[in-house]
Amino acid sequence: MRYTLLTYTRPEDFANVPPEELGQLKGLFGAYIGALKEAGILAGVDWLQPVSTATTISEGGNRIQDGPYAETKETLGGYMTIDVPDLDTAISWAKKCPIAKFGAVEIRPSASET
């Protein structure tokens, strides 16, 4: 079953992180994606630009708006889709995600898979 791990962080949490630690985080993330690939479970991944770059359309496409759909402190930073047998397996992979230490990782089961 496919699960998508959505990573949420608060931009201010990263504002004070020294550059070398940020570089380290990138390394950790690379290793994590590598592990997912090696396990043969990675079905998709992307890393998103800051929320300040977001554009939202709504009301049947009639309304185009600067900014994200929902105003929250924590913003969606990226996603990884993995293909694993059950929720517990997805949880154990999500716990290893480097973002889990800084922000939150939301696990959503795929709805297109029946």
Add this chain to the structure above:
Amino acid sequence: MSTSARMAEVMRASYGRLLAILSSRTGDMLLAEDVLSDAFAKALIHWPKEMPKNPEAWLLTVARNRLTDIHRKDARIEFRDELPEPAPPDQSLDDIPDDRLKLMFVCAHPAIDARIHTPLMLQSVLGLDADVIARAFILPKSTMAKRLVRAKRKIRDANIAFEIPEAEELPDRVSSVLEAIYGAFSRDWLGKNDLAEEAHFLADLLKQLMPDNAEVLGLAALIAYTLSRADARVQSGEFIPLEDQDPAHWEVALIQSAGVDLARAQALGSLGRFQLEAAIQAVHADRITTGIINWDALLQLHHGLSQIAPTIGATVSYASALGKAVGPQEGLSALLQIDEPVRASFAPAQATQAYFLSELGRPQEAAAAYERAIALTVEQPLRRYLESKRAALSGNLL
């Protein structure tokens, strides 16, 4: 025995067994409930004509066939595992592996809202009506029913596994199962309605399924000890505190079985919250033979408990034991270390404070604390007890 009585008995004894088998194979408790209630409905028609030799196997066969039918029509339903062949009519359900432990782990899964763990377990393992559960949790039936369905949908749609957790996860997962059972028990700790009995059944079942887990044994012992005093705890509608109870009213068989479980737990050598709580009960139960309460032993156990599980309840109990073992001033000081807002909203804290204040010859303050405790208490027997303590003080107020 009438067919309907026999059916009620079968339902009570095997509902959880059957539901666990059906839902662990499909991952879908809602579907399993549907086919199981179909099977019970068919039993209502067929059993009065001819009672099957093995009613459980009959129900499983009917439910299983219904699942296969649905499966044929709807390819979206996927079986995780082959359903077991139904037992031949002359065999019992015991020949099929018991999946109830997996079901309990699913009900108390961390991905499911913790507030619904207990209701979900009561419904799926024991087959309790949503109606009865709603009443026990003081919620409208429709609200409780909606929450239960939402949880079962999530279990299905997020594909929560019906498996025994990996060793690494096991302690946390067991403790949420224990919390869920304890949750049923603590809704009815006076033991005057049926939820305490249901919790006792669940704790005993878990004990059979995980016989080597010390905390599982600890919880079974704790519940048995507490239930042994159900009759002694309320007399003529008024609550009787443990120390004032007449041990002649305690149920000796329950105390003995609790003692066996606690001894087995302690032999396993891994201390935990429920074992400590059961050990505290055991010290009180010893009064049957010794005639005294060993306050020093209680103080040590309560201290241990307040370290290992520093809940507000454990902290107040520790202060209470300190007051009895050492003196009311020491007890009061320990109690006053709890943050005032927390203390102010917890009835046992107010009642304990009132007791110490009255022991220390401060009746006016004691009366005020009893008033606060009464205002925070809903159970009638307890209210009557607190009101009589409060009334007894009024002679000293002038």
